[in-house]
Amino acid sequence: MNATYIQNSIAQFKTEIFMDVRHRTLQKYTGDPVLDENHLFYLLVPFLNGEQWQQEQREAAITVGIVYAALAAHDHIKEQDATSKEQQLTVLAGDFYSGRYYEVLAMSGNIGLIRNLSQGIAKRCEHQIKVYEAETQSVAQWFGSISCIESHLIAQFFELYAFEHYMPIVEKSLLLLRLEREWSTYQLGQVSLMSQVLEGSIQQANGTYNHVIQEKIVQLKAELVQLIHQATFLQDDIKQALYAHVEVSVASTNG
Template identity: 40%
Template sequence: MNATSIIQSVQTLQSNILQHVHHRALLQNVGQPTLQEEQLFFIQLPFLNGAQMNDDRKISAITVGIVHASLLEHEKVMEVEATSKEQQLIVLSGDYYSGRYYQLLAQTGNILLIQKLSRGIVNRCEHQIRLYEPEQRSLEQWVQSLMIIESELISQYYDVYGFTAYTDLMQNTLTYIRLKKELQLIQKGQNGFLYRVLALADNPAAIPSAAESIDEQLTVYKKRLREIVKHMNLHNDLKQSIEQYITV
């Protein structure tokens, strides 16, 4: 296992996902689906670290990637001008990707995976819906919601195939990466999940304090991740890849 092999494995999964959701009209109008490289890495991680790959697991990995793509498309829909042609096509693209992963799941006949991914989708969406609820929550609670949003589908996938030894590492890394993105948006005064739930648009004076609190959370997660990596049975190149995620 080396850095080149890791990159090629992630790129292969990406290509397989794009092949399964290819649609010329959608590609021309809304572009390729969003596939987050770090999530693809963690879908592949057990196999990169020595787990056996077979046809069932290959299709399951592709399916998890398509589910992520479908949900991310729906997140792109704006709250205003949601009836524009582009916005309607984004909704349709999300629905189309949903149909493709339903097809793949039906072909596998893997009832447990279907059950687990369905549960993961529900849980993930429930935490996204909290964005629109009036209940006040702490930053720590919102960060937990971000962890569910970023990692729940892969957690369920790991559970199906007995890859739960990687769950803690995956959850904390993906949360750390998402927190870094959220912090950058807040520092730029741009709309993001935490920017919205912390109502920073209505209270710009609170931005420095919020940014400082998120930075403190990042420090905690970085320390935790390095302890997890230190004690995990991972190839050195995989440890280096994860280290890059928490230092870049």
């Protein structure tokens, strides 16, 4: 398996999600649904690693992708003032995608998936609300909230199909990628709501944003190298793909 096969698998998966939520007017004004390819990659890791992956798992994974699209649309509009036609339609897009995943779930009759995703959405939203309300939390607690926002829906999907052993890698990888994205935009002066609350907690602990975030990134990369190296259930080519996805070097980190 090579990078091209993995990228093609993600592209095909994304197309299947788009097919389930296609709406001409929404596409005209808001474009295609926002789908983070990092989420899609980690959703597909068990499949790419050769786990049993029947049509039920495929359809369930697509549903998780639709949920991410709905939540991304709502999160995007909350960062702005919903005054323009495009922004108002973005709100409607989030509602439309939400309706689609409820419809897909109802038609599937997959009670386990309905239960797990409902719990996952509720928990993810609880942590997202903490960001909008700028709730007082320690830096470590904010890292936990970010991890939940990024990966808890995948965790619920993996729990349903007995893929839980992948989660430590997925949680650390998605937290790492989100922190790198927050740090990068922060350097450009584009401070997100998440970076604002993080910076506030860091300052209360007498730290600096750059130092704390960079230190956490280095820590996560070292932990990931160890986790991936010790994961006997992973095929060698998947290990290499996981290393590459978070841009860690086994030699440089261990050396």
